[in-house]
Amino acid sequence: MAERKPLMAGNWKMHHTHLEAIQVVQKLSYRLEKQDYDDVEVVVCPAFTALRSVQTTLEGDRIPIGLGAQNCYFETQGAFTGEVSPTMLAKLHVQYVIVGHSERRELFGETDEIVAKKLRAVLAAEMQPIVCVGESLAQREAGETDAFVTSQVHAAFEKLPADKAARCVIAYEPIWAIGTGRNATPDDANATIGVIRSTLRDIVSGTADDMRIVYGGSMKPGNAADLMAMPEIDGGLVGGASLDPDDFARIIRYSR
Numbered sequence: 001m002a003e004r005k006p007l008m009a010g011n012w013k014m015h016h017t018h019l020e021a022i023q024v025v026q027k028l029s030y031r032l033e034k035q036d037y038d039d040v041e042v043v044v045c046p047a048f049t050a051l052r053s054v055q056t057t058l059e060g061d062r063i064p065i066g067l068g069a070q071n072c073y074f075e076t077q078g079a080f081t082g083e084v085s086p087t088m089l090a091k092l093h094v095q096y097v098i099v100g101h102s103e104r105r106e107l108f109g110e111t112d113e114i115v116a117k118k119l120r121a122v123l124a125a126e127m128q129p130i131v132c133v134g135e136s137l138a139q140r141e142a143g144e145t146d147a148f149v150t151s152q153v154h155a156a157f158e159k160l161p162a163d164k165a166a167r168c169v170i171a172y173e174p175i176w177a178i179g180t181g182r183n184a185t186p187d188d189a190n191a192t193i194g195v196i197r198s199t200l201r202d203i204v205s206g207t208a209d210d211m212r213i214v215y216g217g218s219m220k221p222g223n224a225a226d227l228m229a230m231p232e233i234d235g236g237l238v239g240g241a242s243l244d245p246d247d248f249a250r251i252i253r254y255s256r
């Protein structure tokens with residue numbers, strides 16, 4: 001089994017203009033040292049309007065932070081007003097694309113079927129999807145967490161060849177923990193991620209143990225070390241706390 005290098009991805013959501021984004025990424029780079037990058041893969045996912053500016057900043061200043069996008073469409077080009085294609089993102093040297101975030105599923109009607117198409121489109125453009133799954137509070141309270149995330153993983157990964165699955169990251173993000181300040185306990189997150197990994201073993205056997213599964217939902221400097229100490233948790237998808245370069249740098253440091 002290959003060692004899984006932790007991934008810390010900042011999901012900036014609809015925050016930071018391109019000017020603010022440049023400043024934040026520069027400040028973040030001042031706070032990180034070589035050991036941070038050696039031990040943790042650091043990625044930022046700005047809004048579409050800031051991708052080009054952040055890309056040129058990272059490349060111009062030789063900052064070893066990866067670039068991610070928060071969404072894309074599944075077609076390569078065409079009459080799809082307002083959409084952005086995987087090809088366009090790949091040309092901007094985007095390496096990761098978040099797919100199926102719960103906000104996209106809940107607010108913008110993304111179904112499991114759309115998520116599966118996007119995942120494949122991102123892979124076809126030689127980028128890596130960060131596929132989000134996670135249950136609602138009602139589902140958790142009804143004891144349906146495992147069955148629900150298992151169904152989401154099946155819908156996304158069924159029939160995907162193992163070599164392609166190996167390039168995917170999964171983010172387990174309990175919806176009730178996102179932006180609420182209330183995180184899953186390390187034990188609960190670890191247990192659900194264990195369920196996700198054993199589901200992957202059934203679908204894409206051979207690679208499941210090499211795939212990174214990260215946690216998302218109110219990850220912050222105060223809980224990052226405890227979450228990252230769990231054997232199944234391979235990193236974080238960090239929303240609110242990644243907007244501030246000091247907080248995000250601390251989370252990265254605590255993940256080493």
Ligand code: PGA
Binds near residue numbers: 240241
């Ligand atoms: P949060 O968001 O860290 O603000 O809870 C995480 C996410 O939605 O990816």
